[in-house]
Amino acid sequence: MSIMEIIGGTFIIIGSIFLFLGALGIFRMPDIYNRLQAGTKATTLGGMSLILGVGFLEPSWMMKMIIIIIFIAYSNPISSHALARAMYKRKRYPLILSEDKENMDAYSEVNPHEKEEVKS
Amino acid sequence: MPTLTFSEKLSRFIVNSVFMMLVWIAFTSSFATHELIVGALTSMIISYLSIRLFTCCTISIFNPVKIFYMIWYLFVFLWALINSNLDVARRVLTPSLPINPGIVKFKTKLTTNYSKMVLANSITLTPGTLTIDIVDDTFYIHWIDVKTTDPEKAFTDIAEQFEKILLKIF
Known part of the structure; x- marks a missing residue:
């Protein structure tokens, strides 16, 4: 085993551990916003680390892998922002555990909460 | 246009x-x-x-000073990304699930659209925060463990380290 294979394998293992933790976070968290938090962060670093590992295993692909890493770092937060904003506009309001429910949701000043329509 | x-x-x-x-x-x-x-x-x-x-x-x-700040920003960002992953791992693996979610807001001094986008993406990837929307210069952030609802203090906690570098780049 060459040194490049050891480095690449280490990055791939680290990436898959973070991806697993992200999946566990999506399973355990109580509402959509917290799930997005766990999902976005873990898949970004997990995916980046995994792809960097592939680059070390196959050094001639390294530059392409770096382009993919930049693209992941660019596009992953944007997609999670779009999902979170769409969910707020669809009236899935965030779970709030603390006592002070009025001040904990600052976004309601832009999108006032409405009562859900009763389906007849 | x-x-x-x-x-x-x-x-x-x-x-x-x-x-x-x-x-x-x-x-x-x-x-x-x-x-x-x-x-x-x-x-x-x-x-x-x-x-x-x-x-x-x-x-x-292409000013060398700006290129230097961009490289510095990259390292600050990577450090925050690794920290946020360890934070997620800690929260997920703790059996009692220590969260206190809520949405806070703060105002930014950045003016161009592109720099706001970079700041929003960085905030999403830093520990415990997720950008929900930007309205003009106000950021609305979902925070997994709300420590303060005051906009000034939230700004210091979440965005100050990125904004002071971005102000020098853009």
Whole structure:
């Protein structure tokens, strides 16, 4: 085993551990916003680390892998922002555990909460 | 759409061509002459046609001081990304699930759209925060463990380390 294979394998293992933790976070968290938090962060670093590992295993692909890493770092937060904003506009309001429910949701000043329509 | 002056067009054209050329070199992974010529022609044609779409930056981005701050920003960002992953791992693996979610807001001093986008993406990838929306200069942030609802203090906690570097770049 060459040194490049050891480095690449280490990055791939680290990436898959973070991806697993992200999946566990999506399973355990109580509402959509917290799930997005766990999902976005873990898949970004997990995916980046995994792809960097592939680059070390196959050094001639390294530059392409770096382009993919930049693209992941660019596009992953944007997609999670779009999902979170769409969910707020669809009236899935965030779970709030603390006592002070009025001040904990600052976004309601832009999108006032409405009562859900009763389906007849 | 605002009409662009010739110097604005020229500086955007040069910046876009250089960035596209770098991507071309990274994809082909070769420095053969015919590859470089085709790449230069293609990136010039594309950046001429799309001069209104890519509004990221002017030619002042090649200032060495700004390049230094960009590299520094990259390291700050990577450190925050690793920290946030360890934070997620800690919360997920703790059996009692220690969260106190809520949405806070703060105001930013950044003016251009592109720098706001970079700041929003960085905030999403830092520990425990997720950008929900930007309205003019107000950021709405979902925070997994709300420590304060005061906009000033939230700004100091979440965004200050990124904004002071971004103000020097853009």
